[in-house]
Structures are given as C-alpha cells and as structure tokens.
Amino acid sequence: MTTDAPSREPGPRWELPDILHVRIKRIRYRPPKRRYFESYLATYSEAVEFLVETNGPFPMRALSPVLYVGDVAVTENEGVRGNVYRFLAFEFDQLEKGAPISLGWPGQPEEQRGESKFRYEL
Amino acid sequence: MNQEEVPRESLNLRDDPELLSPPMVGRLYRCATAVTVLGFEPHAEIQIEVAGVIVVTVTVGFPQPHGETIQLPSPLNTGEQVRVRQRTSSGQSVWSAPVTVRDHTQDYPAGPPRPQVNPAPVCECGSRTGVSNLLIGGNVWITADGNEVGRVNGCSEHQGVNVNPDYGPNEKVRAWFELCHDPSPPSVEHITQPPPKPLPAPGIDTAYEEGEQLRVTNVVNGARVTVYRNSVNQGTWRCWGYALLLGLNPPFSAGEAFEASQAMCPGDPVSPKGSTVVEPCSNLPAPLVGPVQIGDDRITVIEFVPDAVIKVYVNLVKVGEGGGPVISLNTTIKHGDTIHVQQVLGKCEGQTVREVQPSCVAPPLGYDPSAFDLFPVGSRDYVDGDVKGNVYYPADDDGSGQPFNRRLAEVGRAPIVFMAHGNHATHHSPSNILQEWAPNCGRSLPAGWVEIPNHRGYDYFQQELAKMGIIAVSVDCNATNMCGGGPSNIEDRADLIIGSIDHFRKLDADAGSTFHNRIDFGSVGLVGHSRGGDAVVLVPEVISLPSVSIKCVIALAPTSFGPSSGQPKGYAFMTVLPAGDGDVWSNDGAKFYDKAQPEPLKSQLYVHFANHNFFNRKWPQDDSSGPPVMSRHDHERILSVYGSAFFRTILLGHGDAVRFLSGHLTPAGVAAANVHPSFEWKDAFTVDNHEDGNGIGLNSLNLPTTQSMGLSADEYAFRQGAGAFNSSFYGNSMGMVTQCQRVNGQFRSPLRDLTDLGDCEVWIRGAEVFEGQPLPAGATGFELGLEDDGGSVVWVDSHGVGGLPRPYERPYGMKTMLKTLRFPGICFKDVNPEFEVGRVKAILLRCNRGDNRALAFDDLQIVRRS
Numbered sequence: 001m002t003t004d005a006p007s008r009e010p011g012p013r014w015e016l017p018d019i020l021h022v023r024i025k026r027i028r029y030r031p032p033k034r035r036y037f038e039s040y041l042a043t044y045s046e047a048v049e050f051l052v053e054t055n056g057p058f059p060m061r062a063l064s065p066v067l068y069v070g071d072v073a074v075t076e077n078e079g080v081r082g083n084v085y086r087f088l089a090f091e092f093d094q095l096e097k098g099a100p101i102s103l104g105w106p107g108q109p110e111e112q113r114g115e116s117k118f119r120y121e122l
Numbered sequence: 123m124n125q126e127e128v129p130r131e132s133l134n135l136r137d138d139p140e141l142l143s144p145p146m147v148g149r150l151y152r153c154a155t156a157v158t159v160l161g162f163e164p165h166a167e168i169q170i171e172v173a174g175v176i177v178v179t180v181t182v183g184f185p186q187p188h189g190e191t192i193q194l195p196s197p198l199n200t201g202e203q204v205r206v207r208q209r210t211s212s213g214q215s216v217w218s219a220p221v222t223v224r225d226h227t228q229d230y231p232a233g234p235p236r237p238q239v240n241p242a243p244v245c246e247c248g249s250r251t252g253v254s255n256l257l258i259g260g261n262v263w264i265t266a267d268g269n270e271v272g273r274v275n276g277c278s279e280h281q282g283v284n285v286n287p288d289y290g291p292n293e294k295v296r297a298w299f300e301l302c303h304d305p306s307p308p309s310v311e312h313i314t315q316p317p318p319k320p321l322p323a324p325g326i327d328t329a330y331e332e333g334e335q336l337r338v339t340n341v342v343n344g345a346r347v348t349v350y351r352n353s354v355n356q357g358t359w360r361c362w363g364y365a366l367l368l369g370l371n372p373p374f375s376a377g378e379a380f381e382a383s384q385a386m387c388p389g390d391p392v393s394p395k396g397s398t399v400v401e402p403c404s405n406l407p408a409p410l411v412g413p414v415q416i417g418d419d420r421i422t423v424i425e426f427v428p429d430a431v432i433k434v435y436v437n438l439v440k441v442g443e444g445g446g447p448v449i450s451l452n453t454t455i456k457h458g459d460t461i462h463v464q465q466v467l468g469k470c471e472g473q474t475v476r477e478v479q480p481s482c483v484a485p486p487l488g489y490d491p492s493a494f495d496l497f498p499v500g501s502r503d504y505v506d507g508d509v510k511g512n513v514y515y516p517a518d519d520d521g522s523g524q525p526f527n528r529r530l531a532e533v534g535r536a537p538i539v540f541m542a543h544g545n546h547a548t549h550h551s552p553s554n555i556l557q558e559w560a561p562n563c564g565r566s567l568p569a570g571w572v573e574i575p576n577h578r579g580y581d582y583f584q585q586e587l588a589k590m591g592i593i594a595v596s597v598d599c600n601a602t603n604m605c606g607g608g609p610s611n612i613e614d615r616a617d618l619i620i621g622s623i624d625h626f627r628k629l630d631a632d633a634g635s636t637f638h639n640r641i642d643f644g645s646v647g648l649v650g651h652s653r654g655g656d657a658v659v660l661v662p663e664v665i666s667l668p669s670v671s672i673k674c675v676i677a678l679a680p681t682s683f684g685p686s687s688g689q690p691k692g693y694a695f696m697t698v699l700p701a702g703d704g705d706v707w708s709n710d711g712a713k714f715y716d717k718a719q720p721e722p723l724k725s726q727l728y729v730h731f732a733n734h735n736f737f738n739r740k741w742p743q744d745d746s747s748g749p750p751v752m753s754r755h756d757h758e759r760i761l762s763v764y765g766s767a768f769f770r771t772i773l774l775g776h777g778d779a780v781r782f783l784s785g786h787l788t789p790a791g792v793a794a795a796n797v798h799p800s801f802e803w804k805d806a807f808t809v810d811n812h813e814d815g816n817g818i819g820l821n822s823l824n825l826p827t828t829q830s831m832g833l834s835a836d837e838y839a840f841r842q843g844a845g846a847f848n849s850s851f852y853g854n855s856m857g858m859v860t861q862c863q864r865v866n867g868q869f870r871s872p873l874r875d876l877t878d879l880g881d882c883e884v885w886i887r888g889a890e891v892f893e894g895q896p897l898p899a900g901a902t903g904f905e906l907g908l909e910d911d912g913g914s915v916v917w918v919d920s921h922g923v924g925g926l927p928r929p930y931e932r933p934y935g936m937k938t939m940l941k942t943l944r945f946p947g948i949c950f951k952d953v954n955p956e957f958e959v960g961r962v963k964a965i966l967l968r969c970n971r972g973d974n975r976a977l978a979f980d981d982l983q984i985v986r987r988s
Contacts, residue, residue, distance in 0.1 A: 014705075032610055036620040037664035039613055040685035057565075060547045060558060061745075062652040062681050062705045062734065064607020075683065078606030079563030085606075107708060107842060 016065055016103045017056035017083065022118045024050050029088070041076075041090065048092040048122065050074065050101070054083045066106055068113060069120050070099030073106065095120055125478040127408045128462075130471065135462060136439050140213035141452070143444040145185075145206050147218065148279070151226040152200045153302035154259020156276030159206050160189035161444045164334065164429050166208040168192065171217065173202045184335055185445030186428035187367045191258070191278040198223045198259065208444075218450075226257055226301055232529040232591070234306035235496045237262060237297040240280065241343055241363045242310075244295045245317040247288050247387035248344020252362030253297040253309070254280040255495055260301035266293040266314075282362050289314045289344065307498050307527075310520060317342050317386040321393035324382040331376040331403040332468030335429040338366045338382045340396070345384040350395070352379055367428055373468050376402035406472035409446075409465045413484035413788070416952050418455045421463060422448050422486065430465035435475075438462070455480045457952035482949035483923040488787035491779050492759075492766035494590040500524035502636070506628075509621035511577050511597040514588040515636070526640050530591055535642035537673075537773035538593040538626065541584065542619050543576040544652020544681075545611075546741055548600045550574055555742050560604030576600055579738030580649070583762050590766070592773055593641060597622045599654065609685035615657035619648070620665050627667060643667075645773050647674045649765065651737060652706065655680025655697070659690055659714055674772040676765055679703055679734050682710035688854070691719035694772045696783070698761065700732035701930040701939070704745035708842075708935060712853035715800065716840070723771075725783045726800040727764055728939045730930055731793075737761050748932030756793050763792040785924070785944060798927050798941040800887055806983040809965060810871055812837045812856040821982075825872045833867025833969060835860040840940075840980065847976070850892035850929070850938040857940070857980035859891060860904075862969035868907075869967040871982060876911055878960040879947035884908070885983045886967075887940040888920065891976035892929040895936070901928055902975045906943075907966035908950045910958035916950040917968060923949075926977070938978050946987065 029047040032039050050067055058065050058079075067074040067087040072095055076088040089095060102116040145162040159168050162185050170178040170192060182190040198204070203220040226234055240254040253262050256277050263273035264283050272285040277299075289295065297309040324347060327337040338347055343363030349356045351370065359368055361384075381395040409432060410425035421434050423446045432449050434442040436459050442451040446465075455461065461478040464471065500517025504510060516536065517524035530536060547558030549571040558574070561567035577596040584594035602614040627643065629635040650658030655677035662672045663686050674694040682688060695718040697711030715726040733746035736757035744751065751757075767783055770776040781787040784801045788794045810821035818837045821827050829835050839845035840855040847859045860869060890902050903920040910916075920926050920943055927941050951959040965982060 032613070034613060034617045036617055036624070037613075037666065040609060060545070060560065060604055062545050062679075064545075064611070064683070066607075076606075076608035076610055079565065079604070081564035 014059045014061060017054035018114065019052055019103060019118060020055055021053040022050055022101055024048065024120065024122055026122060044090045048089040048095065050087040051080065052085045052087060057083055063105055065103050068102050068104050069095050097121060125411055125476055127474045128477045130464065130473055130475045133462060133475065134438055135435050138440045141440055141443055142208060142210060142213045142215035143442045143450040144215040144218040145208050145444065146448065147204060147206055147221050148258060150198055150204055150221050150223045151257055151259065151301060152198055152223055154198045156191050156193045156259040157204060158189045158191045158258045158278045161185060161446065161448055162208045163210050163431050163445045166210050169207050171205045172198065184369050184429050186335065188278055188280055191276065193276050200225050230496065231533045232496065232527065233304055234260065234299055234301050236307045236498065237299045237309045238495060239295065239297050239309050239312050242312055243315045243343065244289055244312045245343045245386065246291045246314045247317060249288050249346055250282055250284050250344055250360035250362050252280060252282050256281055256299055257301050260299055262297060262299050264295060264297050266295050284360055320391060321384055321386060323394040324384050324396040326380055326382055326396050326398040329374055329380060329398055329400045330406045330427060330467055330470065331374055331400055332470035333374045333427060333429055334371065335367055335369050336380055337428060341366055341384055342386060345386055347382055347384050350381040374400040376400055403470035404473055406465065406467060406470055408472055408474040408476040409463055411463050411476050411478050413486055414455060414461060414478050414480040415484040416455055416457055416480055416482055416949055420448055420450050423463065426465050427467060430467050433464045433466060435462040457949060481922045482918050482946065483944055485786055485788045487790055488782065490763060490791040491770055491782055491789055492586045492762040494770065496591055497527050497530060497589055498524065499585050499588045504625060506625045508601055509618060509625050511595055511622055513593060513595045514584040515593045516588055516591050526636050531640055536591055536593050536640060537642050537645035537647065538595065539587055539647040539649060539769060540619055540622055541580050541594065541596040541649040542599055542615055542654030542657055543579060543738060544654045545603050546574065546576050548574055548603050562603060562605035574740050576738065576740050579740035582758050583765060586762050586766060587769060590770065590774065592769060595622055595626065609683050612653060612656045612660055612683050613685065615654060616660045616664060619657060619661050620667065623670060624667055643669050644671045646670055646672045647769055647773055648672060649676040649678065650680060651678040652734065653681050655711065656683055660686040662693060663687060674768060676768060677711050677714055678737055678761065679706050680711045680714065681706055682713055688713055689717040690714055692721055694721065694723050696725040696768050699726065699728045700734055701728055701730045702732055702746040702748045702751050702932060703734040704747035705734040707747060708852050709937065716853040716855035720802045720804045722804040723780065724802050725768065728798040728941065729760055730796040732757055732760065747934065748930065752793055752796065759792040760797065763789045785942065798939065800940060800942045802981065803985060806885065806985045809873065809982040809984060811981050812858055818858065821871045823874050825874060828870045831867045832864030833860055833862045833869055835869050847891065848893065850936055852937050855980055857978055859976050859978050860967065860969060861976045862974060865970060865972040867969050870964050872964040873962065876961040876963055877984065879908060879962045879984065880951060880959045881987050882947050883985050883987055884945040884965055885942055885985050887942050887980045889927050889938050889940040889978045890929065891938045891978050892936045893976060897929060897931065898973065898975065901925055902971050902973055904977055905968040905970050906945050907968060908959065908962045909964040909966060911961035911963055912958060914957055915966060916954045916957045918945050918949050918953065940978055940980055
C-alpha cells in the first residue's frame, strides 16, 4: 500500500472585483426603521450615494468591502442588483473633491488597494 | 514544569515501607448504600468509618479502573462524616480527610443527573452495558423494550451492568437511575445495532513481569472476552466494550504469552486472537506525572501500569504511596523541591523513575465543564414573521416538541441563551457544498440550490447547554446575509436577535406554550459569531424589552463594524479569537475585550491553530491563514468547554467553573494547550493599566515608577494606528513596552501601602512583541519581583507560571497578543522564607534573558486568591 502526501485545500482568497463604473449623487436619505430600537442613522436625512458597478460579486465573508474615497472609508453598503452596490456616506463633508475612489478591505493600507481611475466629484 | 525519566540507581531514594497514603472517597449522598474507594494499593484492607464507627473492613482487589465500590451495612444519612484508610502487609495509612454526606438535591435540585450508556452503542447479543454519570451508591438498571434486563443496587459512578438475556435485534435500550426513591430522567434511548462482522481481534496492552492485571482493548460493546495464558483458558468475562481490565493470579512472569478473543452472537465466528508476551521487569518504565505546582499536596500520575504501586519522593524522601492515579502526600510541594515518582509491580521496581521540578503555576487537569448532563433535550423550530430560528431546551424526554422538563420547572425558571450566526452564503449547489451563493438583494438563485441553515451550525453547543438546564436559542439571520455591510447590517442582526427574545417573552406568557412560565429573563446570555458577535455587543446597548436582563455575552471571532460603543459593560464578557482566522484576520474581538468592563469578569481566549469557520457546522471551508488548524471537532470543543464554563459561572452560579477561565484549572477534553487566556475580575486591584494618561513615570496609583540598569520602557497604544509601538498591536488599549540594553534591566512600580500578598496573586498581561520576520528562535521571558518592607526582592520567572506567549506565525497580520500570567504570592515566600510577603511595597519586572527582545505588558493587578 502506498502512502499519500497531504494535499491541503487552499483557503479563500478574498479578491475584490474591479470597479467598472461609479455614479455619485447626493440623495435624500430615509433611515431604516428598526422594530426594537432607533438606528444610529436616524439623525441623517441626507447622504452621498455611490452606485458602484463591478466586474464580479463581492466575496462572501464576514468582513465587508469598503469604498475608500481618498483616506475616508465609506462602510455602509448594500447590494442593489447583480454586481451593482450602493455605498452611502453620511459625513460627506469629509470627502475631498478629486480624491481617488477604490474598493478595499477595512484597515487595508492605501498601497495595497488597486489603482483607481475614478475620482470623487459631486 | 519539567519532568524527565532518570535512572533509579543513580538516586538514593529513601523508602519508608510503613508510609502509606490514605485512599480517597468522592462526593457522598444520603441514601447511598455503597462507597467507592480510590487510590488504594492492590489487595489492601480497606476500612470505612461512618459517623465515627468503623462499619466495613474488607480486603479489596485493584484500584483501577474505577476503584472499589464497597457495600455499606446501612444507607448513609445527611451530615454523617465518612473516612477511609488502607492497610497492607507493610503498614497502615492515616484516615482520609472526612467527606460529609449531603442530600443530592443540594447539588441536583431537579433530581439526579441523567445516566449515560457509555460506551454506546449497544449491540445485538451484547451481554453487558456500561452506564456512567451516576451518583455513587444509588441504583441503576437497564431496560430493553421496556423490560428490566439488568440491575445493580449500590452502584459506582461508572457501573457495568450485566444483562440477561443478551440483547436482541432492534431492541430499545435505556438506562435508569434512582437515589432515595428520586428517579433521574432515563438515558438516551439506544437501538441495538448488529455487531461488527467479522469480529475484530482484541488488542492487549503491554504487560510486565510481576503484574496481575491484563488490559484487553478493541472490545466490541457487550462482548464476552476469553483470555488464555500460555494457551490455557483462564475464563470468559463480559465487557461493556472498548477495554477490559481483569485481574489474574499468580503474578505474571517474563515471557509468558497471553491471548484474548471475543464473541458476540451464538453461531457467529469467534474473533481472531490478540496476543502479547509479558515484558521483563527491566522494561518497566517510569510513570508519567501530571502538572505539579508549588503548594500541591497530592501528585497525579497520568500514564502508569494499572496495578502498580506508585511511590512519591520529595528530595529523595518518600512522602506518599498509593495505587494512583492520585496519591496524597504527607507534605506540600515547595519551590526548589525535586520530586521522584516510581511505579512498582509486586517485587518489580522499574529501572527508571520520573524526576519532576515543580512550577510556581501549573494548573491541574480538572473536569470537562461541558459535560454536565442532567436533562433530556427537546427541540423545536419557531417562526414569527421574519423572526425565526430553533431552540433546544431541557425536556422530559429527547426529541422534537417534547414537554419542558417538569422537575426543573418545579425548581424555578431556566436561564436562556440566544445565539446569532454571522455573514455567510445562504445557499449551496446541490452537487457541491463548497459552491455557495446568496440570492439576497436582487440576485437570482440557480434552480435546485439548497438553503444553508446557518443558525443550525451551533446545535452541538445548544444541546450541551440544554442538558445542563439552559434554554438555547439560535436565531436565523439568513435574511441579513450577503446583502450589504457596515453598521446597519449589524443593526439588522441585533433587531432579529431582540425579535427572538421578544418572541420567547410571548411564549413565556402564553399558557399554551411549552415555555409558559419557564424562562428566567433575568438571566439572559448571548453568543454571536462573526457579524453575529458584533451584534451581540450591540444588543445590550439598545434592548429595551421590559424585565430582560442580559447577564453575559460571548463574541466569537467577531467583526467590529459597530455601531455599538465597542465597550461591553453591565455584563460578563468573553471573546474567542482564532489566531489563524483568515476572515476577521485582525481579531477585532480584542478591541471589545480591552474596553470591556469586567462585570463581574471578562475573558479573552486567543486560540492558536483555529480558524474562523469551524465553530459553525454549516461553514465547510477552512479559511485559515498560517499553519494547519485543529480539526472541526477540536474547534467545537473550544466553544463548548469554555463557553459552558462561562455560562455555568454566570447563569447557573457554578463558581468553580470560572477557574477554567482564570487559568486555575485546565479543562479536560479540549486542546487547552492552544488556548492563551486573558482574564480580569471586577474586584481586582489595579496597580497599572496605563490608561490614566499620566505617562510611564507614574503608575495607576499615581506613584512614581523607575527604570534602571539599562531597561527602557514607555507607554504605547496597543491598537492599530497612531501611537502604537509598531503595527503588530490589534486591540484597543494602552500598555507598556520594555526594551533592555543590558541583562537584568528593571522596572519598578510601587504600591501605596505595605500590602500582604500572601493570599494574593499578582497578575500581568504580557507577550513577546512581534518585531518582524523571521521570528527569533525560542521563547523569551522575564522575571517578576516583589520588594518587601526591608528592601529584599524575590524574583519568579515567567517560565514558571506558564510562559510568555509568542507571535502566531501567519503570512500576514502577525500580532503581539497578550495573555494573563499569574504570580501567586506563595511562590515568592517559598523562594525565600525570610521574605516578608505580608509587607510588600513594590512590584518589579526584570528582563533577564539578554536577547534584547521587546516585551509588551498591560494590566498589572493584585488579585485575592480564590
């Protein structure tokens, strides 16, 4: 009988898709209604919406991609359809005109994020 | 603790043949008609004293495997004190410490614990069944299809019961127990299984010259085992399975041949024979010894020949002798003692003995806190709109929809725990469970894909909690999965968790419900995994349901999106951080731990060789980063064992269980060596936690610290970002990093008053700082010193209290993760008896390794010994 050498299954790679298109606009915001408590977003009535279309789905994992606008991480996001995702920035005064827009993971240093051809313009 | 096997001849061990250790008895209850005695020598004469009167004198057999269960002339009564002693041809022991008889309802208010068929399963044609989880001296019996087929009155804790007739095919077998006419619930029902065909050959453990017990292994449950000695049939024994330890006479001679076979059903072939040849005395090894720490008054051997006499010597003088595995000593172990442990078989003394140097701290091996099996487990699913999930609960019998356990209900309401899973795909391919997808948020679902019930991934933990009397709910959060990220997704989950709590409030109020008036909402626990771990930190901050009080929370590999404050308070908090987490690689739960208020405690378990997914049975993929991780089973054991210890402490008031979290006991049945705990009590006295903003020059008592002899120290943020010593710190705290230019550089932190640390421990969190790849070879460490009123300083090395943790090797995200080290005051007194441990004026740290490695410290505290 021969003895097999172990062949370890590779773990997930968590690669983010590329951004194909970004549409940015200021929107009126209606906070989510919770049944049992008030959302932390309850005080917001406006937001900047980034509709981000990518060339593939986000990886399925605990951490969620964030949209970096310069050094500002926009964390609130939801799937809209297919590979289109909506990111919402509430403290939009922090966003700098012309700042590069890229997808990344929370805490990911700028140099590890992909190069961006999109800039923040409202 | 160091131990090695050394030649006996090189030592001048001074035996005292008359010195015998007293045997032991366990917990005793009223109405017991028998007592199990442990730790005696083979063939000793045992005397049992009850209420000052010797009631039994009997010569017994062997101490292994389960001691000797000796029948009493009359049942025990509450308050009576029981002692035992042993006598051999060489001497007589002193009496054991008295054990006071209790009423079993003091420890088991809802009746005796549930018997377990052990080992399971039961086999057709089986002739004997083992039953465990029994109270000593009670009555156990077995039924097959409702008919009693075997009984033992006055049982041991793990009792073999012969069954007559042998089991038939497809019979329903249960074990039953009662003490004082108080019945336990019956065991799980087992259906007899066909025995393996052909039957395997038994194995036989190595036997040694002068031995009298033969251990036959690989036995089918309920088999009859026939043993041959030099081809002569010695008889046939029934065995409950797995292994059989039988005594034979006369003692073995070297070169003798033993064989064993096993049989089950008449007409079926007997198994092939297993065999062994008796080894000469010269091959008898030294026993292996369990942890030994300063202050111990007993030694535990963990590998030894079952019928051997164990002799224990301290500094070459005999201090104990008994039958193992636990030998009482006539002294306590002190710093600098050298311990030798020897096993003797009749006239055979091994050529080697085990030499042990005790540690200041070496936690003894305790029990398995998850194995508290009292009740059958009922289950059901629930749906209330989009609020749904499943629940396991203590029931009258096992199965879906069973009534709530009536005995427990008579005692009072039961605590309840809610669990929440994390973000994971909600469906998988019908042909490949690794191919996953979520159709939420406008995505389509391929035809035929199967839903992943993510909430069912913790059923093993739910069932264990239910067995001990805790209702365990798991909330289905699939509706929130894969549909976005950020704080509002955590809110979505928190809303569902609170919705489930509210649902169970309604069930508790509903006269037609299984849970009507059964739930104690003043004792609520939460468990959350991944994003669920984030949500359970948020829930206590936003919940406003009347009369709901959250007492404890476990955040398992949590994210930290918020939107909670990130500062758990008002409840006991635990987080489990898998060191090889390839998803939440930053171990965000450390932030929660660092900011948590210990009310009354907080606990962090940094678990080496663990990943993110294997705690949930529905998450198949190994996400790990770094070395290969433990098996899925080992992951589950981590959550079950430490989680049970946590909930038993807080929700059931089992104060002893907290010792598994504080590091005073090592739990059984879990890969505890991979767990690096941090722990803090509310009432600990903080000397320095570096959170005061008063700089390194002052401690938290606002007293001036000093650095000398080449040590430099400063305070840094122990987190990512500005102010950190380097990028390897991932929590959310302030701490101290020391660096030494010379050996024996010192850091001194004074106390305001002269402090008595004789009955206290000094706790400090510490770690070797990660300073880049490759890691330097070998562990480093430090010494902690106490300075007394007269200026004397005594040092204890970190190696002697468990050692300083090293960075866990992984391809990215290498971390400096601190753990709590305990330095008992008794160790300092032991090192130098002249030292005034009752008048300590400062605590010192000294880097004595000479390797110039940076060390991280935090939370220097004084804790009264529990």
